[in-house]
Amino acid sequence: MDDSFPVLIWIFFIGIVVIYSIISQQNREKQKSAWRQLALAHNLIFVPNNSYFGNGAYVEGRYRGYSLKLETIEKKHGKSSVTYTRLKIFANRWPGERQSKTQSEPPLSFQEALNRFTAPNFGYGLDGEIKAEPGGQLIYYEQRDVIQDTQFLKYLLDLLTSLVEAYPIVVAGGAEVIPALPPALANKALGEFALQVLRDIAEETARRLAPRAHRLLCPRCLTRFGPHKAELSWWNSRTYYGCRTCGQSRKFLEGPVIAVLDNRLPAAPIQQDGTVRINWSARRELFDFDTVEIVQASDEDVERFAVQVGNDTDPSRRSRYKEMPCVVRPDCQLSENSLRILRQIFGQTMEGAEENRPGQEGQNAL
Numbered sequence: 001m002d003d004s005f006p007v008l009i010w011i012f013f014i015g016i017v018v019i020y021s022i023i024s025q026q027n028r029e030k031q032k033s034a035w036r037q038l039a040l041a042h043n044l045i046f047v048p049n050n051s052y053f054g055n056g057a058y059v060e061g062r063y064r065g066y067s068l069k070l071e072t073i074e075k076k077h078g079k080s081s082v083t084y085t086r087l088k089i090f091a092n093r094w095p096g097e098r099q100s101k102t103q104s105e106p107p108l109s110f111q112e113a114l115n116r117f118t119a120p121n122f123g124y125g126l127d128g129e130i131k132a133e134p135g136g137q138l139i140y141y142e143q144r145d146v147i148q149d150t151q152f153l154k155y156l157l158d159l160l161t162s163l164v165e166a167y168p169i170v171v172a173g174g175a176e177v178i179p180a181l182p183p184a185l186a187n188k189a190l191g192e193f194a195l196q197v198l199r200d201i202a203e204e205t206a207r208r209l210a211p212r213a214h215r216l217l218c219p220r221c222l223t224r225f226g227p228h229k230a231e232l233s234w235w236n237s238r239t240y241y242g243c244r245t246c247g248q249s250r251k252f253l254e255g256p257v258i259a260v261l262d263n264r265l266p267a268a269p270i271q272q273d274g275t276v277r278i279n280w281s282a283r284r285e286l287f288d289f290d291t292v293e294i295v296q297a298s299d300e301d302v303e304r305f306a307v308q309v310g311n312d313t314d315p316s317r318r319s320r321y322k323e324m325p326c327v328v329r330p331d332c333q334l335s336e337n338s339l340r341i342l343r344q345i346f347g348q349t350m351e352g353a354e355e356n357r358p359g360q361e362g363q364n365a366l
């Protein structure tokens with residue numbers, strides 16, 4: 001009786017191990033059966049990988065032209081190891097299949113691409129997380145345990161390939177995309193992925209625009225470019241660059257901006273000789289500028305312009321007027337009063353020689 005007690009314990013433990021092995025084996029067989037079925041249905045390659053200590057069965061191949069791998073991985077959770085299913089989609093599309101795709105489907109528009117990120121309509125509740133490598137070169141989904149539902153796996157294939165397709169289009173949208181990201185950032189399944197989009201946009205705009213932001217002008221708002229902060233939390237933010245008013249980072253004019261008062265010129269900005277000339281007379285409202293040139297204007301026009309500048313509350317502009325050059329062409333024949341007002345507002349008001357437009361060679365300060 002004394003000896004039988006340890007024997008019973010041994011039998012009990014051996015029994016547990018056997019039952020666990022049987023269940024594990026059954027699960028592996030179920031997984032293999034499901035993944036084999038998925039591979040067969042979508043022309044993918046199923047690798048059973050029967051080695052007990054190997055990484056298990058996996059599926060690879062191409063779906064909608066994108067290379068993929070469906071596998072299981074072990075992740076450390078404290079001291080224990082937990083099995084996850086991981087589906088990886090690589091961004092490089094195979095050229096032949098890209099061609100056949102574009103023939104059958106119209107190219108993805110920017111708005112459609114953005115909607116896939118910002119208004120995700122998941123047909124399934126996603127327990128796992130979608131993540132992306134920098135530049136969207138690799139997008140993957142990880143979920144705890146082995147996914148055996150082939151319908152769900154098919155859904156994941158469609159979802160991830162739709163995101164990998166949209167990724168470069170959304171990132172090319174630049175800083176304008178960032179205000180649309182918070183719902184995705186707050187989404188448990190999509191948050192990490194949206195954060196990578198934000199990082200990519202911030203890095204791309206900083207690299208391309210930061211060194212010359214002070215020379216760039218948004219053609220829509222007529223305001224300069226500058227840094228913006230995307231606040232992710234109270235301790236974490238990202239700096240990106242775009243128009244200081246609307247935030248867009250794709251379209252700009254470049255160079256010092258001359259505010260021209262000339263009632264003969266159109267309202268549209270003119271990029272010329274490395275400068276941007278914008279006719280205040282045709283717009284009658286202020287914008288960001290570095291120099292004033294009064295070519296042909298009445299005393300009333302000048303006074304109205306001067307009142308707007310004098311009352312300008314924009315902090316980034318106000319401090320600059322006192323140092324700003326203002327050239328007045330002699331054939332304006334402005335009154336002494338108008339010239340006095342201009343001298344009060346601008347730092348260096350001077351009368352210039354007869355202009356030689358379109359070049360500026362004839363400009364001489366007196």
Ligand SMILES: [Zn+2]
Nearest residue numbers: 218221243246
């Ligand atoms: Zn703008």
